Amino acid sequence: xxxxxxxxxxxxxxxxxxxxxxxxxxxxxxxxxxxxxxxxxxxxxxxxxxxxxxxxxxxxxxxxxxxxxxxxxxxxxxxxxxxxxxxxxxxxxxxxxxxxxxxxxxxxxxxxxxxxxxxxxxxxxxxxxxxxxxxxxxxxxxxxxxxxxxxxxxxxxxxxxxxxxxxxxxxxxxxxxxxxxxxxxxxxxxxxxxxxxxxxxxxxxxxxxxxxxxxxxxxxxxxxxxxxxxxxxxxxxxxxxxxxxxxxxxxxxxxxxxxxxxxxxxxxxxxxxxxxxxxxxxxxxxxxxxxxxxxxxxxxxxxxxxxxxxxxxxxxxxxxxxxxxxxxxxxxxxxxxxxxxxxxxxxxxxxxxxxxxxxxxxxxxxxxxxxxxxxxxxxxxxxxxxxxxxxxxxxxxxxxxxxxxxxxxxxxxxxxxxxxxxxxxxxxxxxxxxxxxxxxxxxxxxxxxxxxxxxxxxxxxxxxxxxxxxxxxxxxxxxxxxxxxxxxxxxxxxxxxxxxxxxxxxxxxxxxxxxxxxxxxxxxxxxxxxxxxxxxxxxxxxxxxxxxxxxxxxxxxxxxxxxxxxxxxxxxxxxxxxxxxxxxxxxxxxx
Numbered sequence: 001x002x003x004x005x006x007x008x009x010x011x012x013x014x015x016x017x018x019x020x021x022x023x024x025x026x027x028x029x030x031x032x033x034x035x036x037x038x039x040x041x042x043x044x045x046x047x048x049x050x051x052x053x054x055x056x057x058x059x060x061x062x063x064x065x066x067x068x069x070x071x072x073x074x075x076x077x078x079x080x081x082x083x084x085x086x087x088x089x090x091x092x093x094x095x096x097x098x099x100x101x102x103x104x105x106x107x108x109x110x111x112x113x114x115x116x117x118x119x120x121x122x123x124x125x126x127x128x129x130x131x132x133x134x135x136x137x138x139x140x141x142x143x144x145x146x147x148x149x150x151x152x153x154x155x156x157x158x159x160x161x162x163x164x165x166x167x168x169x170x171x172x173x174x175x176x177x178x179x180x181x182x183x184x185x186x187x188x189x190x191x192x193x194x195x196x197x198x199x200x201x202x203x204x205x206x207x208x209x210x211x212x213x214x215x216x217x218x219x220x221x222x223x224x225x226x227x228x229x230x231x232x233x234x235x236x237x238x239x240x241x242x243x244x245x246x247x248x249x250x251x252x253x254x255x256x257x258x259x260x261x262x263x264x265x266x267x268x269x270x271x272x273x274x275x276x277x278x279x280x281x282x283x284x285x286x287x288x289x290x291x292x293x294x295x296x297x298x299x300x301x302x303x304x305x306x307x308x309x310x311x312x313x314x315x316x317x318x319x320x321x322x323x324x325x326x327x328x329x330x331x332x333x334x335x336x337x338x339x340x341x342x343x344x345x346x347x348x349x350x351x352x353x354x355x356x357x358x359x360x361x362x363x364x365x366x367x368x369x370x371x372x373x374x375x376x377x378x379x380x381x382x383x384x385x386x387x388x389x390x391x392x393x394x395x396x397x398x399x400x401x402x403x404x405x406x407x408x409x410x411x412x413x414x415x416x417x418x419x420x421x422x423x424x425x426x427x428x429x430x431x432x433x434x435x436x437x438x439x440x441x442x443x444x445x446x447x448x449x450x451x452x453x454x455x456x457x458x459x460x461x462x463x464x465x466x467x468x469x470x471x472x473x474x475x476x477x478x479x480x481x482x483x484x485x486x487x488x489x490x491x492x493x494x495x496x497x498x499x500x501x502x503x504x505x506x507x508x509x510x511x512x513x514x515x516x517x518x519x520x521x522x523x524x525x526x527x528x529x530x531x532x533x534x535x536x537x538x539x540x541x542x543x544x545x546x547x548x549x550x551x552x553x554x555x556x557x558x559x560x561x562x563x564x565x566x567x568x569x570x571x572x573x574x575x576x577x578x579x580x581x582x583x584x585x586x587x588x589x590x591x
Contacts, residue, residue: 009404015210018401038064056100078108080155116166150237185403191393208363233342
């Protein structure tokens with residue numbers, strides 16, 4: 001990367017998105033974009049909404065969309081079907097129904113790409129007004145795009161696909177960063193006074209967004225020459241963001257008005273009602289005693305006085321509002337408590353290992369959520385004497401975009417799942433199940449199939465500065481292709497299986513197919529041997545080097561410490577098509 005550039009951080013959210021940028025010549029001056037098309041006032045974020053015309057072309061986006069427009073919302077969640085598939089969401093159903101059809105039919109990744117393209121174009125126009133065309137034509141731009149830490153690697157890869165298609169750069173140029181990492185980058189470095197920080201301080205970042213709630217605990221590793229942190233407890237996350245408050249509100253209206261009457265509402269009336277709840281009633285709810293009644297417009301619904309619907313208005317009570325909020329917050333409180341307990345378990349002997357809990361994100365700004373956490377977080381199970389302080393940072397809503405632009409050095413992270421490969425091991429009687437025995441027709445050796453080689457385990461400390469190297473060993477005929485295809489697997493349980501055909505593989509999945517291309521490598525680099533039949537073959541060895549970054553996995557090939565050949569990962573996007581692993585590929589290792 002060039003020494004002088006503009007760094008642009010994009011917080012692509014489920015309900016709202018934000019953009020911040022920094023000129024590396026002025027590293028302390030992070031600027032949030034506040035002006036958006038269609039909105040005369042200044043806001044730190046723009047709605048993550050888009051509408052198309054009849055030709056499937058982008059018609060409007062963000063604040064440009066009117067109440068009468070059919071719009072797509074919450075489409076970010078569609079990038080990770082493992083997360084949204086079990087959710088009964090009216091808004092997601094409407095978005096799926098409105099995806100533009102015809103050739104070429106738009107898929108969720110295309111919608112995300114279109115939206116990111118709108119963000120990019122507006123960002124460039126804003127930067128050009130600030131810096132001028134001459135400066136912008138000469139300065140490199142480096143984009144960092146944030147994603148939920150709880151997302152699957154496949155969903156992160158789809159986000160990167162969308163970013164590339166939106167013109168943010170090539171796959172090697174765009175950086176993906178987890179949303180809690182970005183939030184930590186800003187809140188710990190900027191919103192918290194650095195003079196109050198000391199080595200060993202632990203902060204739990206609770207990033208409550210529109211769709212996801214992500215939690216990661218960070219420990220201050222060093223303060224000089226710059227602040228460095230590490231993850232000190234395995235992060236957790238769930239789909240329990242503020243969009244699910246909207247979903248519960250819709251379900252409340254449907255239960256009172258009736259499904260048929262709700263479905264007959266005109267687009268303008270429906271959007272107006274949902275907007276009023278989202279941007280006013282929900283945000284201002286504090287559970288104050290004088291907030292006994294809430295009213296929003298409900299044009300088009302027939303009068304049902306007993307249900308609170310009369311003259312185009314829907315009236316509901318504080319008890320109803322608690323019924324919307326509490327089931328969602330009831331899922332957030334134990335997530336935070338679990339992080340505190342995990343930190344305490346790893347810091348035995350300290351009086352209060354968690355210095356503070358940092359609430360960030362749009363939902364993180366909720367005063368009612370703050371009150372619930374204040375009242376319900378218990379002291380630790382061991383040496384705690386008091387609950388950690390809960391903080392609302394100054395820039396809680398824009399912390400992720402600001403942090404993505406600024407960046408932070410994270411020395412190491414905790415692995416959230418197991419990663420491994422399927423190998424053919426030399427068969428040793430008594431060590432492997434006899435049903436996994438196979439005879440290699442080419443070499444005549446006895447091999448054990450279905451053996452899993454886990455190179456990262458759940459909870460392992462991983463670092464960008466310590467890549468993982470996997471040695472592959474191939475025996476191939478002289479004229480065979482030197483392009484090899486291998487699958488990497490992920491396992492989301494706590495104790496990974498030794499064999500792929502053990503009867504507990506519901507969470508054992510193919511993550512991606514890695515193509516290792518050595519076709520341009522001279523065959524003189526490989527050892528020539530003869531098999532038991534006198535036929536010559538090559539012994540091909542190479543190392544697949546894997547670097548775990550904030551939100552991406554980077555692959556390259558090495559031999560004797562020198563990069564050679566190419567490695568490309570193709571992620572498995574169809575989760576419904578994932579079957580049990582097949583014993584048809586992988587390296588052969590000796591025992």
